[in-house]
Amino acid sequence: MSHHKKIDEVTGVETTGHVWDGDICELNKPLPKWWLYTFYACILWSIGYWIVYPAWPLVNSYTMGVLGFSQRTQVQNEIDEWKAGQAKYRTQIAELPLADIRKNEELFQFSIAGGAALFGENCAGCHGRGAQGGIGYPNLNDDDWLWGGNLDQIHETISYGIRNGNPKAHDTAMPHFGTDKILDNAQISDVANFVRSFAHLDVDAEAAKRGSQIYADNCAACHGEQGKGNQDMGAPNLTDAIWLYGSSQEAVMQSVRTGRGGIMPAWLERLDPVAVKMLTLFVYSLGGGQAEAASAPAATVPEKAQ
Known part of the structure; x- marks a missing residue:
């Protein structure tokens, strides 16, 4: 990069003297006055803003400005009005x-x-x-x-x-019939078939028949003999189509197994x-x-x- 000032032939503007690659020159063209005046006005505006409004952070607070304005106070006032x-x-x-x-x-x-x-x-x-x-x-x-x-x-x-x-x-x-080993997996499968029969779902009829006694011995005290449930105990109605954890055989078995x-x-x-x-x-x-x-x-x- 060389430093040789000259007048640019195309624009008639003096260059800064900076030249790159032998022929690329930088014009020494000042900023438009309107831009400079706008810039200076912004500086003055910012100084005025610093004086009038909160602006500068302090150790545990900030400068309040001569108006004492606070956005937090304004929001709090609006909340209080609400x-x-x-x-x-x-x-x-x-x-x-x-x-x-x-x-x-x-x-x-x-x-x-x-x-x-x-x-x-x-x-x-x-x-x-x-x-x-x-x-x-x-x-x-x-x-x-x-x-x-x-x-x-x-x-x-x-x-x-x-x-x-x-x-x-x-x-x-609900008891954890499986994890606490109250019932084995075959019994859980049978009682799940019986429980699903309350809601008229497709079940293994023989398994459901076996599960009826298991249900009577372990589940009827809470859910009722007819599976209608009991709100005092939070025991669900087993006869409708609404199932909190799903109505599939595996989902019902998991409910019986873990108690949810x-x-x-x-x-x-x-x-x-x-x-x-x-x-x-x-x-x-x-x-x-x-x-x-x-x-x-x-x-x-x-x-x-x-």
């Missing part, structure tokens, strides 16, 4: 029984709107965005419930959960009581809530099947 606007609804939800909230259309709609947001944040990971459930996670849109589907029963289940260590949680569990034993958090340990009520009303509103479940015999109400 809470103030909702205060009357939340107060009523806190004070009223669930049945009374359900009868108040305005309060009910507010509750399910809030409950839908809470469900998306806390429950959808297991039950799905549409509450459709999946293998091992109940569908909350149908009318098939393990622990009962009226407002109070749903509220209790959400509040305290299932098999999570909370002293008020639903805590009954799903776990649900106690949401009252994580959310405030009003939020739990709102979640309850949202789940109830999905269409599977049992309006008369509280007065119906537990064993006659369909439950989530294994």
Whole structure:
């Protein structure tokens, strides 16, 4: 690279004197004045911004600026305004029984709107965005419930959960008939055939016949002689087409073998009581809530099947 200034013949602009490869020159052409003025204005604007608004970080804080503006404060003010606007609804939800909230259309709609947001944040990971459930996670849109589907029963289940260590949680569990060697594999196969016959599925008739006595000796105390289940114990209804872990022979055998034993958090340990009520009303509103479940015999109400 050489350093020889000259006037470029094409543009008439002096070069910087930098030359590459013998004939490539760099023009010494200044920036347009409008660009420079804009640049200088931006510098002045930034200095003014530093003075007026929060800008420079300090050890444990930051400079506040002469206006004392804070985005965090603004957001907090907006949250406070939002809470103030909702205060009357939340107060009523806190004070009223669930049945009374359900009868108040305005309060009910507010509750399910809030409950839908809470469900998306806390429950959808297991039950799905549409509450459709999946293998091992109940569908909350149908009318098939393990622990009962009226407002109070749903509220209790959400509040305290299932098999999570909370002293008020639903805590009954199905025995591990296989892993605890209560039944051998042949017996498990036979009783699975019998259980599947309750739902009119294709089974080995001879195996189902053998399994009937095994069922009577080991399963009827919880699921009932007719397989209708028992909500007090969380024992599923075995006669319908809804199976929490699948209805295939192998899936039912695995349920008998291991007892499954799903776990649900106690949401009252994580959310405030009003939020739990709102979640309850949202789940109830999905269409599977049992309006008369509280007065119906537990064993006659369909439950989530294994």
